[in-house]
Amino acid sequence: MGPKSTPKQIKSNTTINNISKVKHGLVKKPCMTIQPPTASSAVAAALRGGAGQGSHPPRPPPPQEVTAAENAEGGEQFFQGNTADVITITHQEDRVNSPCPSSQQHAQVIPAIEFRDMFSFIKDSIRDIQSDVANIRHEMVAQETRILRKMDEKVQTIQTDLRSELVSSTAALQDRIASIEQNISKSDSVAEEFRSIIVKNLEDTNKSDPIQVNDLIQGLGLKDIPVEHVSRKEKRQGAKYPGIVTVVFKDKASKEEVLKSKRNLKNNPRYRNTYIENFVTSEVRKMNSNLRTVLKAAGKDTEFVLRNGMFVKKDAKQ
Incomplete structure (x- = not known):
């Protein structure tokens, strides 16, 4: 077996596009692009040496999740267990609603199918609104027709009632006129x-x-x-x-x-x-006679005379 290769920490080739500080110990939306780490020449030689002696090359351990960031002055480090690579990332202070640099900003692209669906939805909504407006207009016309029909029926009923009342009133008025004429003919003497x-x-x-x-x-x-x-x-x-x-x-x-x-x-x-x-009527003559009697009893019959129901001085003009 060949000599064992000592693990060596190798600084990754990660390209840092945007560096920001950690605010309150949390990394918020870092804008960066991390390239996969490449093996160093020493690791490659060790692998080759192990293969020449019939032994299997050491397998890399399964990847593990990055642990929580430890805050340090000037930046923070992420460690990946059982790896030969150490990634060091330094962040600037995160700003509220601070967009990524234009060189790293990713434009949001709406897929064509979603755009078609949205356009179809808008067309359907407009079609539904037009249909609702047409239905409302139709209902308004129908309601107006019903109201006019009811008004016509009501007017016809009122006209019929007025005609009946007018006929009855005319008949009653004619009877009244006839009665008045009879009374006038009877009161001609009066x-x-x-x-x-x-x-x-x-x-x-x-x-x-x-x-x-x-x-x-x-x-x-x-x-x-x-x-x-x-x-x-x-x-x-x-x-x-x-x-x-x-x-x-x-x-x-x-x-x-x-x-x-x-x-x-x-x-x-x-x-x-x-x-x-x-x-003068007989009743008036009787009343005048009584008045003359009273006038005579009062001793004023030589001063006053009764004319047209009134006492008038004899020397006064009529």
């Missing part, structure tokens, strides 16, 4: 009270009463006064004066105009003793 006057001491001649009333109106100096009808009460037996004449005009304005002009009768010798007064 309405005549506001358009009537009475004439006292109008001579009873061979002429008809309407002709005598027209002559009286002309004697007042009035023209075109429409008269609806004229009636005279019968003279009482033994009465000194003729019966009272009731005149109904077609409107209240004609009546008011005649009452305003009745003072002119005293200027006409023919109608000097004829008197025109407002028409």
